[in-house]
Amino acid sequence: METTIAMKLVDLSFHSIAGKLGKMLEEEAALLAGVEDDVRYIVAEHKSITSFLTAMSTRSNLNVELKNWVQELSEVAYDAEDSIDEFDCRLRSTQGFFKHFLLSIKSLKDRHNIASEIKKLKVQVEDVKKRHDRYFHPNESTSSGTATGLDMTDRYSDPRIIGHFVEEAQLVGINESRYKIIGWVINKNCPELTAISLVGFGGLGKTTLAKTVYDDPIIVGGHFQSRAWIAVSQNYNIKELLKKIIRQISVNEEQLRDVSGCQDARLNTEQLLNVMDESQLVQTIRDHLHGKRYLLVLDDVWSVEAWESLSIALPQGKEGSRIIVTTRIEDVANTSCSRNRQFIFKISPLSPELSWELFCRKVFDAPDYNCPPELENIGREILQKCDGLPLAILTIGGLLASKPDNNFEEWKDLRNQFRLEMQTNKKLSKIDQILGLSYNDLPYDLKPCFLFLGIFPEDYEIGRKRLMRRWIAEGIVSDVGGFPAEKVAERCFNELVSRSLVQPSKFNYNGTVKSCRVHDMMLEVIISISRKVNFAVLLNEHPTNLPQYQKIRRLSWHEGSSGLGPNTDLCHLRSFSSFGADVPPLKDYRKHRLLRAIDLEGCSDLDHLHPKSFSKLFLLKYLSLRNCDISALPDSIEDLQNLEFLDIRGTHIEELPNTIVKLQKLVYLLGGFLTFPKGIRKLKRLTTFGTARAHNVHSLQEIGQLVDLQKLAISFGGSDLSLRMSALLSKLNGSLRSLTIWHWGDCSLKKALNEVASPPLLLGKLMIQCRLYELPPWFASLKHVVKISLFRTLLQLEDLQVLRNLPALVNLRLGIESFVNHNENLVFDRGGFAQLKFLKIERLNVSFKEGAVRSLEILKIIYPHELTNGIEHLHGLREVHIYTPNQYVIEMVKNIAANHSNRPKCFATLPQSAREEFNSE
Numbered sequence: 001m002e003t004t005i006a007m008k009l010v011d012l013s014f015h016s017i018a019g020k021l022g023k024m025l026e027e028e029a030a031l032l033a034g035v036e037d038d039v040r041y042i043v044a045e046h047k048s049i050t051s052f053l054t055a056m057s058t059r060s061n062l063n064v065e066l067k068n069w070v071q072e073l074s075e076v077a078y079d080a081e082d083s084i085d086e087f088d089c090r091l092r093s094t095q096g097f098f099k100h101f102l103l104s105i106k107s108l109k110d111r112h113n114i115a116s117e118i119k120k121l122k123v124q125v126e127d128v129k130k131r132h133d134r135y136f137h138p139n140e141s142t143s144s145g146t147a148t149g150l151d152m153t154d155r156y157s158d159p160r161i162i163g164h165f166v167e168e169a170q171l172v173g174i175n176e177s178r179y180k181i182i183g184w185v186i187n188k189n190c191p192e193l194t195a196i197s198l199v200g201f202g203g204l205g206k207t208t209l210a211k212t213v214y215d216d217p218i219i220v221g222g223h224f225q226s227r228a229w230i231a232v233s234q235n236y237n238i239k240e241l242l243k244k245i246i247r248q249i250s251v252n253e254e255q256l257r258d259v260s261g262c263q264d265a266r267l268n269t270e271q272l273l274n275v276m277d278e279s280q281l282v283q284t285i286r287d288h289l290h291g292k293r294y295l296l297v298l299d300d301v302w303s304v305e306a307w308e309s310l311s312i313a314l315p316q317g318k319e320g321s322r323i324i325v326t327t328r329i330e331d332v333a334n335t336s337c338s339r340n341r342q343f344i345f346k347i348s349p350l351s352p353e354l355s356w357e358l359f360c361r362k363v364f365d366a367p368d369y370n371c372p373p374e375l376e377n378i379g380r381e382i383l384q385k386c387d388g389l390p391l392a393i394l395t396i397g398g399l400l401a402s403k404p405d406n407n408f409e410e411w412k413d414l415r416n417q418f419r420l421e422m423q424t425n426k427k428l429s430k431i432d433q434i435l436g437l438s439y440n441d442l443p444y445d446l447k448p449c450f451l452f453l454g455i456f457p458e459d460y461e462i463g464r465k466r467l468m469r470r471w472i473a474e475g476i477v478s479d480v481g482g483f484p485a486e487k488v489a490e491r492c493f494n495e496l497v498s499r500s501l502v503q504p505s506k507f508n509y510n511g512t513v514k515s516c517r518v519h520d521m522m523l524e525v526i527i528s529i530s531r532k533v534n535f536a537v538l539l540n541e542h543p544t545n546l547p548q549y550q551k552i553r554r555l556s557w558h559e560g561s562s563g564l565g566p567n568t569d570l571c572h573l574r575s576f577s578s579f580g581a582d583v584p585p586l587k588d589y590r591k592h593r594l595l596r597a598i599d600l601e602g603c604s605d606l607d608h609l610h611p612k613s614f615s616k617l618f619l620l621k622y623l624s625l626r627n628c629d630i631s632a633l634p635d636s637i638e639d640l641q642n643l644e645f646l647d648i649r650g651t652h653i654e655e656l657p658n659t660i661v662k663l664q665k666l667v668y669l670l671g672g673f674l675t676f677p678k679g680i681r682k683l684k685r686l687t688t689f690g691t692a693r694a695h696n697v698h699s700l701q702e703i704g705q706l707v708d709l710q711k712l713a714i715s716f717g718g719s720d721l722s723l724r725m726s727a728l729l730s731k732l733n734g735s736l737r738s739l740t741i742w743h744w745g746d747c748s749l750k751k752a753l754n755e756v757a758s759p760p761l762l763l764g765k766l767m768i769q770c771r772l773y774e775l776p777p778w779f780a781s782l783k784h785v786v787k788i789s790l791f792r793t794l795l796q797l798e799d800l801q802v803l804r805n806l807p808a809l810v811n812l813r814l815g816i817e818s819f820v821n822h823n824e825n826l827v828f829d830r831g832g833f834a835q836l837k838f839l840k841i842e843r844l845n846v847s848f849k850e851g852a853v854r855s856l857e858i859l860k861i862i863y864p865h866e867l868t869n870g871i872e873h874l875h876g877l878r879e880v881h882i883y884t885p886n887q888y889v890i891e892m893v894k895n896i897a898a899n900h901s902n903r904p905k906c907f908a909t910l911p912q913s914a915r916e917e918f919n920s921e
Contacts, residue, residue, distance in 0.1 A: 001269070004383055012516070023689075024491055026748055032438045049375065049860065055382040069417070070129055075918075078572070079551075081863065082572055082594055084694070095287070106764055120828070123689050125387070126389050131868060141513075145601065166635060170352055171283075172350070172361065173351070174209060174358075175324070177209055178213055180797040181209065181213045181345060182198065182216055182219070184322075185213060185295070185322045185324070186218060186219075186539050187320075188755050190320070192320040192321075194323070195311075195322075196324045196325070196336075196343040197324075197326070197327065197336050197344045197345065198210055198333075198345050199330060199333035199344060199346055199498035200326055200328065200346060200348070200500055201501065201522070202328055202435045202438050203392060203521065204326075204349065204389065204390060204429065205391070206299075206347055207326055208390070210297055211229075211864055214227070214229060214295070219295065223257070223293070223295075223710075224294055226249040226289060226293075226294040226295070227249075227296075228245050228249070228294075229296075229299065230298055230299065230310075230770055231300055232246075232298055232299060232302070232306055233302070234302045234441050240308070241310060242278065242285065245313065246284055246285060254269070255284060255287065255288060256269065256284060258275070259280050259284045260276045262275060262468050267598060281313070283315040285911065286313060286315045287545045288317050290315050291319065292319060293320050293321050294319075294321045295322045295324070296314065296321075298323065298324070298336075299326045299327055299334070300327070301326070302327070302332070302441055306332075306333055307335060308394040316548055325337075325457065325580075327782065328499060329498060329500070330497070330500065330706050331578070333833055344525065345768060349388025349519075350388040351388065352380075352383075352388070354388075355388050355393055356380065357369075358393050359386075359396075362394055362401060362402045363406075364401075364653065375408060378408065380413065381415050382411065382415050382418070384519055387519055387520040387521060389399050389433075391532050392431050393495075394504070394523045395427070395428055395431050397445050399414075399425065399428060404760075407534075432525055433526075433715065434519060436525050438499060441499075441527075442499070445492070446492055447495065449471055449476055449477065449493075450526070451526055451529060451530055451535050451536075452471060452535075452711070453523070454527050454534075454536060455538070455554060455556035455577050456518070456556075457540065457579050458523060461515045461517060462502075462515060462518070463515050464512075464513055466624075467493065468493055469645050469668070470575075471642065473597045473622035474596050474621075474622075475561050475596070476640055477489045477492060483886065495567050496516075497516065501518075502517065502518055503516055503517050503519060504516050505517050507792060508788060509786070509810055509838045510810055510811070527616055528611075532797070533888065535549070536554035537552050537556070537688065539556065539557045539558060539585070540557075540558035543751070550570065552570055552572065552573060553572055553575075554573075554575045555573055555577070556585050557576075557577070557579065557580060557585055557586075561584055568574055568591055570586075573590075573594060574593060575622075576604075580602075581605075581757065584600065587613075588613055592616075593619070594616075594617065594619060595617050596619055596620060596621050597620070597621060597623075598617075598620065598622070599624045600624060600625055601625075602628070604628070604629045605629055606625070606628050609634075609643055609749070611635075612634060612636045613638055614634065614639070617639060618639065618641055618642060619642055621642055621644045621645065622643075622644065623640065623645065623646050624646075625647065625771040626648065626649045626651070627651070628650070628651055629651070630651050630653065632655075632657075633657050633660070635658070635661055636655070637657060638657075638660075638663070640771070641664070641665070643665060644667045644668065644797045646666060646668065646673075647668070649671070649672060651671070653672070654675060655674070655676075656671075656675065658684075660676070660680075661679035661680055664683065664685070665685055666683050666686055667687050668686075669686060669690075670690060671690070673693045674691060676692060676699065680699070680700040680702050681703075685708065686709060687710045688707050688709075689712055690713025691712065691713040692712070692714045694713075694715070694721055696721070701727075704731040705733075707732070707774065708735055709732055709735055709736060710737045710738065711737060711739075712738070712739055713739075713740035714740070714741060714742070715742035715744075716720060716743060716746040722748040723751070723752050725741075725887060728755045729759060733758040733759060733760045733761070733762075734760075734762070736762065737765070738765040738766075739763055739767070740766075740768075742768070742769050742770070743771075744770075748750075750770075750773060752770070753776040756778060761782060761784070762784055764786050765785070765786065765788075766782070767790075768788070770792065770816075771793065771794050772793045773795065773805075774795060775799045779802055780802050782809055785808060786835075787809075787810065787811040787812075788809065788812055789815065791817060791818050792817045792818070793817070794818075794819070795819050796819070796820065797821060800828075803833075804831075804833050807834060807835065808835060809836055810833040810837050811836075812865075813839075813842070814826070814838070814841045814844060815842045816842050818844070820910075823847045825847045826847075828846065828849065828850055828870075829854040830850065830851035830853075831851070832853075833852075833856075834855065835856045836853055836856055837858065839856055839858070839860070840861075841859075841860070841862065842861050842862040842863060843867075845864065845868075846868050849873060852874070854875065855876055856874050856877060858879045859871070859874065859877060859880050859881070861881075861882050861883065862883040862884075862906040863883060864882075866902070871893070871896050871900070872899070875901060879906075880893060880897050880907070881907045881908075881909075882906070890908040893907065894906045
């Protein structure tokens, strides 16, 4: 598995090298005089190397020599790219009046330097090619060599088989789930063939749950006329799986002869099966099961193709037949499940108390399974690492149970050296094997995306956008076949979610995942692989021995001891991520000219930064200072000529330096209320700008020239500026997809919005804080808007009728003073709001009539003046959130929720401030 990662990293580096050398051939041809053929050789060799690596990525047992060769190739590729980038930085570092004169003097030296580097690179590539020819023998690549890590699963028993043989005493927390699945299986009111999907990531107990259902006395006792259990797995053979079904459902030889057309009496069942083709095997199963009530379990299905290939053998009918599918892949669960995904059962980790019960049942003796008091605290600390994963709890519990006595010091050593034990203790290897199967099944291009998650601390909430932008900045994700990098990154993220490799933690109003977490045990697997392939180095509370012979290219600091010695080589560093509030170990980033990304989000103290700390970082694409204690950006930020993403939200920065306009490649500029300099129009690639504080007419005109802006947040005051808003929106009407307007002052903005000649009708999100008194006429034409937030708009009650007719509106937030008559009831009546799923209301009296807001799922009410009426009419409601100090109102809402037909969850809290809550999503 780690070999595949190394291959992908090599591919990324060589692809980057080829692109950069090709660009040099076009733009810096003079500097490559005499080595043009060498460059072309390297580019051509890159293609053959990457083709070979792609082919090898599908193989699991590579010999030791080939693994070492791939790792060496990875380092060569990185070193080569570093050399080219270093040369590129030097070439562009000469600034000032004498730039052209000095450059002409330097050109001979630079030509010599780059020519030497190219020749050296060619020798390295040739050496790599010779080593490959020397060691790689196609017939031996999968048959010889030493299997390590996850490759052991090919040579030894499948670790997943433990799910078939779990002792009754260890079936903790499973009964409720088992009874529910059995209810689906034997439901007489559902005579049609029904597929039930059990989905969740590895080690949660999907197979165990399915086996307890399959072996339940009700099932075994004759409810079904035929039963079969088929383990599909990753590397399946459809013909062999069909044969297994036939053997288990007891098809006799006569039936086999009839279908196969072979009447040779000398052939037994196995011989007949071997002469049948796939279509004959399918027909045999269909004929035998026709008219029968059958149960088939397809365990561990990894692809939709596997499901589709097997499902055609299963006849439809009204006998009450059932199929149970266990899978880690949501796409498989969605495709296989019957009736609009009604029978998808998502497996969740065990609660802390159930985890403790399972742990004690594994470690201590029956019948009480009591833990000695002196071991309980440390036992629970060990258990926290398992994070509710039954596989990990049973495996670690088994390790402790195997020790001759329950020794406190041994338990303490396991707690303190948990990561080391995971990597070296063979008794824990099955955790790595089972969890790693999901990782091993990832497509070639997704592996480094997932490996990148290892830079984040345990239980860290990872923002989707932040993760995607980091992938792009470091070249892990790029444009593919006309699709922009952002779309490719989004597809990669969704694929990780679909495969249950990350756990969604927050969702946006439209159901997309806003943030996620990585399970602690999966994180251990990632870190283990990352260390093997030198993907990233972590500095945290765990003891860290920095690699002495490997170059550090990604460094992630999780607070605590830095672990950086005075002689640590960081000259090849490509990204630095800080996840601590204290001063990070790196203080002067000028020394690390190859940096592509600096992520300091959350660092409270950045006083250590040198005024020129970010200068000379020509390659830097990503800089986040979000929520950092910093009050100004240095003028030297102009050196960041490749910067694409700058996030200074949550800082004390109120004014952008004049040099910001030199960042011609900037795409995202995010901050608080930012005063910006003259010349901002030069940032032609800017797609996201917020929040821009327009301070004069000229500043508004300049924003209007940013014709690719898709997301704009803008604030201003005064009538002169607000009157210019009409022209601004008309200029950006073809690009804007998200608009936020903050206005303090009189009602002049109302007139400007009313006079917009060409409104941005493609808006998907709109937030307004200003006095409108009534909605502009063009609001009714916002056919694509899915989210609207209004506060201090002082609208009339009639304006609710405009909102109710917006066809795509999913999320509506009505903040403080959004309607002028806040003491009157805002009535939601029958019809309208066809797509609305989320409604948040602050300090307004609201009532719902029968048939109102049929799609509403989440209702949030902040400081209501009185009890909201008609909640019982919201038949689709799933959650009710009430924010008020009034305990009487809270109890009334809980009462309504308890008696509601849909039994929605009820949450009652008092936020620190209503405004904080209103802006929380």
